Amino acid sequence: MDIERDFVQLARLATTGTVEDVRLLMHRVLPLLGERRPDLAPEITAVLAGTSSGRPTKSKEVKELRPLPVDLDSRLELLYREEHPELPVEPTWPSLILTELNQFISERTQEDRLIARGIMPTRSLLLVGPPGVGKSLAARYLAVQLSRPLLTLDLAAVMSSFLGRTGNNIRAVLDYARNTSGILLLDEFDAIAKRRDDATDVGELKRLVTVLLQAIDDWPRTGILLAATNHPDLLDPAVWRRFDRVIHFPFPSADEIGRAMTVMLKEDTQTISRVTLDTLAILFEGRSFADVRKTILRAQRESLINHLPIEQVLKGMIPKLLEGQPRKRKIEIAVSLHSKGWTERTVNELTGVARDTFRKRSLRKTTPRRGTHAAKA
Ligand SMILES: Nc1ncnc2c1ncn2[C@@H]1O[C@H](COP(=O)(O)OP(=O)(O)OP(=O)(O)O)[C@@H](O)[C@H]1O
Ligand SMILES: [Mg+2]
Structure with a gap:
């Protein structure tokens, strides 16, 4: 054992290496030192136990003070770092998504238990879904729930017209994020993880994807890597496989x-009739939470500025939302409202669909088909 040489190496790693490198060196050297200096053995055991527990170490905290990586040309920072992220709105999670998010939170809050049994907690999540359904909000929600800083890749700063420079920027971001307790969010992930067989992509892009794949594979067990995309079809299949888990964010259902809407409207909800809320929820089916929020905000502004009851403003939006909908969809909406218990007259007034039309279909929906178990009974 050459303690002086190891000390120099430790100093080098502490200034230019990663926290993981320092840990590895400590795990190699400290047990040998413990044999030579039994008086230090208990302290050494405690240090080694601390570094394997997965908790941020002192050296990690020092690393967190490092300046954010920048693009060498523009000097723009490649990441936004939020020490204490906040939620812009109170999220309403569809139950399947909430289950996934809670499972992840539990794994990470109890990671010591998993690691002690030799089980790696989930480190990477791929969030997939159309625009405005809550992917970025979910990343923020996880950071808030786990009390970790949120590091968001600034795609505009990272992407350079020179692919080689983009590659270096991404490497710098990954290197920075690997060594902090922050959650790294690679938003618009498809832009950097395009398929490697794309005819326009050559050498450097392939290398870039390889760097990403390796980074996902080697992500430290204490770290969290999130990526979001609304173009999953553009992702290299190898990228999908690398993520520990994929969460799909579909468009919300009318119930969701x-x-x-009731969360967004807060106390205003009390002043709005059920029929208006139900109709809007059904009309918004197939749209994103972001669209719903925009409409509610517009209604709230209009109500305040023009001194009108919010109910009146929201109700006034219904004909516009129905306008231009194909007849088939209008009938579906009428059937949904009728099945929720609204009178035929109300449904007809709101949708313009003849009573006979939706009545017949509502009946067809509720009457069991001939030959089914219910019909036989
Ligand atoms: N589950 C939700 N509950 C309440 N509001 C939501 C929810 N999801 C999204 N929103 C609203 O929509 C806005 C946009 O959501 P978010 O930025 O998470 O979308 P996204 O899926 O990341 O979209 P994009 O693919 O365009 O980045 C949020 O700021 C919020 O107002
Ligand atoms: Mg987003």
Whole structure:
């Protein structure tokens, strides 16, 4: 054992290496030192136990003070770092998504238990879904729930017209993020993880994807890497496989939209009739939470500025939302409202669909088909 040489190496790694490198060196050297200096053995055991528990170490905290990586040309920072991220709105999670998010939170809050049994907690999540359904909000929610800083890649700063420079920027971002307790969010991930067989992509892009794949594979067990995309089809299949888990964010259902609207409207909800809320929720089916929020905000502004009851403003939006909908969709909406218990007259007034039309279909929906178990009974 050459303690002086090891000390120099430790100093080098502490200034230019990663926290993981320092840990590895400590795990190699400290047990040998413990044999030579039994008086230090208990302290050494405690240090080694601390570094394997997965908790941020002192050296990690020092690293967190490092300046953010910048693009060498523009000097723009490649990441936004939020020490204490906040939620812009109170999220309403569809139950399947909430289950996934809670499972992840539990794994990370109890990671010591998993690691002690030799089980790696989930480190990387791929969030997939159309625009405005809550992917970025989910990343923020996880950071808030786990009390970790949120590091968001600034795609505009990272992407250079020179692919080689983009590659270096991404490497710098990954290197920085690997060594902090922050959650790294690679938003618009498809832009950097395009398929490697794309005809326009050559050498450097392939290398870039390889760097990403390796980074996902080697992500430290204490770290969290999130990536979001609304173009999953553009992702290299190898990228999908690398993530520990993929969470799909579909467009919310009418029920989920209804719940989100009551949260968004807060105390205004009390002043709005059920029929208006139900109709809007059904009309918003197939749209994103972001669209719903925009409409509610517009209604709230209009109500305040023009001194009108919010109910009147929201109700006034219904004909516009129905306008231009194909007849088939209008009938579906009428059937949904009728099945929720609204009178035929109300449904007809709101949708313009003849009573006979939706009545017949509502009946067809509720009457069991001939030959089914219910019909036989
Ligand atoms: N589950 C939700 N509950 C309440 N509001 C939501 C929810 N999801 C999204 N929103 C609203 O929509 C806005 C946009 O959501 P977010 O930025 O998370 O979308 P996204 O899926 O990341 O979209 P993009 O693919 O365009 O980046 C949020 O700021 C919020 O107002
Ligand atoms: Mg987003």
